Amino acid sequence: MKKELIERLGLFLRKHDMIDTPATEEQILYAEQEQGVKFSPDYIDFIRNFGKAYAGMMINAVAGAENVIDDTKSLRKVHPEVTDTYMISDDGSGNPIMINAKGELVVYYHDSDAETEIIASSLEQYIEDNLPEW
Structure with missing residues (x-):
């Protein structure tokens, strides 16, 4: 991500006390290996x-x-057809939001015959489009 976006997001998150513990390299590598993906x-x-x-x-x-x-x-246990992605969130209605191998954010409509929709070309783009201006 662009340094400017990380700084802007950091200011927003600190202002609202919404920062968790940053991930370590070991945790990142372990998570990638556990899921068979590259973040x-x-x-x-x-x-x-x-x-x-x-x-x-x-x-x-x-x-x-x-x-x-x-x-x-x-x-993946419920929807084994979901591969080469990892779930980072949900849309508030129980539909998983994932990142695919291309780095795109994809929502998986689990009640609609596995229909998917790309909601952003990257996490960076999603954040730029949705980070409040202040």
């Missing part, structure tokens, strides 16, 4: 700086409750 550089930058935090949606990290490992495992 996008944007996602790594995000969790390395902020851990689990809000950026237009709650973005889960690699430790604690509601983490990317457990969420992705649960999703």
Whole structure:
């Protein structure tokens, strides 16, 4: 992610006391290995700086409750057709939001015959589009 966006997001999150514990390199590598994926550089930058935090949606990290490992495992158990992605959030209606191998954010409409929709070309783009101006 661009340094300017990380700084702007950091100011917003600190102002609202919404920063969690940043992810370590070991946690990131373990999570990637557990899921058989390579995290996008944007996602790594995000969790390395902020851990689990809000950026237009709650973005889960690699430790604690509601983490990317457990969420992705649960999703794949119910929907084994979901591969090469990892779940970072949900849309508030129970539809998983994932990052695919291209780094795109994808919502998975689990009640609509596995329909998917790309909601942003990258996590960085999603954050730029949804970070409040102040």
